[in-house]
Amino acid sequence: MKKILVTGGSGKAGRATIKTLLENNYDVFNVDLEKSTDDNTPFTCVDLENFGETMEAITQIDDRIHGIDAIIHQAAIPASGLYPNHKTFRINTLSTYNVFQCAEVMKVNNIVWASSETVLGLPFDTYPPYVPVDEDYPPRPESSYSLSKVMGEELARQYCRRNKDMKIFGLRYSNIMEENDYKMFNDFQNDPYQRKWNFWGYIDARDVGQACLLALESKLKGADNFIIAAEDTCMNKGNKELLETVFPNINIKGDIEEHKTFLNIDKAKKILGFKPEYSWRNIV
DSSP states (O other), X not given: OXXXXXXXXXXXXXXXXXXXXXXXXXXXXEEESSOOSSOOOOEEEOOTTOHHHHHHHHHHHHHHXXXXXXXXXXXXXXXXXXXXXXXXXXXXXXXXXXXXXXXXXXXXXXXXXXXXXXXXXXXXXXXXXXXXXXXXXXXXXXXXXXXXXXXXXXXXXXXXXXXXXXXXXXXXXXXXXXXXXXXXXXXXXXXXXXXXGGTTOOEEHHHHHHHHHHHHHOOOOEEEEEEEOOSBOSOXXXXXXXXXXXXXXXXXXXXXXXXXXXXXXXXXXXXXXXXXXOOGGGTO
């Protein structure tokens, strides 16, 4: 398993993923609307919303390299509010379907894709059942973006139900940060409400790359989803104070510790071997 197709390889998650794959001696091929300036990875411009264009591009790449071993699907509208709701939902849902369907046709049975923390109920205007939040309670989409990710997770379940040899792992990324982004963390330390929308979570882009590699190399089959976040919150204030201020009377399940993330990553640790290496506290 050495030839990996990465969709959205020019974006923040995609660039980090490609860098990690190259460092681990994978052959990588980037499919996106724009070429990344970070590396010389072979690139094909594709509108993934167009099934025919997607199928043609994947087929041509597959023929050229004599077989794609796996797909990491990172291409998407990356957040709510960037486009009208119907456009965000349409692009994200249709592109994910097209990638999964093309993979099935091409018999590429190893897929890792970018789901989102938003399926957990962000911006948490309605309390979740408990904190730390985890994968055990059903999705609670509150936006067209989040709903598109829930649709992707359901697509994964159905494809894997039909094909027992297929693996489709969805990574529910927290807010992805590159090293330059950490300088803004000091700006919201005095107002815990600024980042309450995702329980003060984040994930370093380099740990996104690690998570993708681990999910890619997993020998498990079937559809599954994993929260991918840093070990800690983005706040200097302790967790007890944060909850008392912003989420009073919320149900606490387990030990929240002083700065431990409220986005429970135990499942990713146990099943994938995920261990975040980067914290803003060591950078700012």
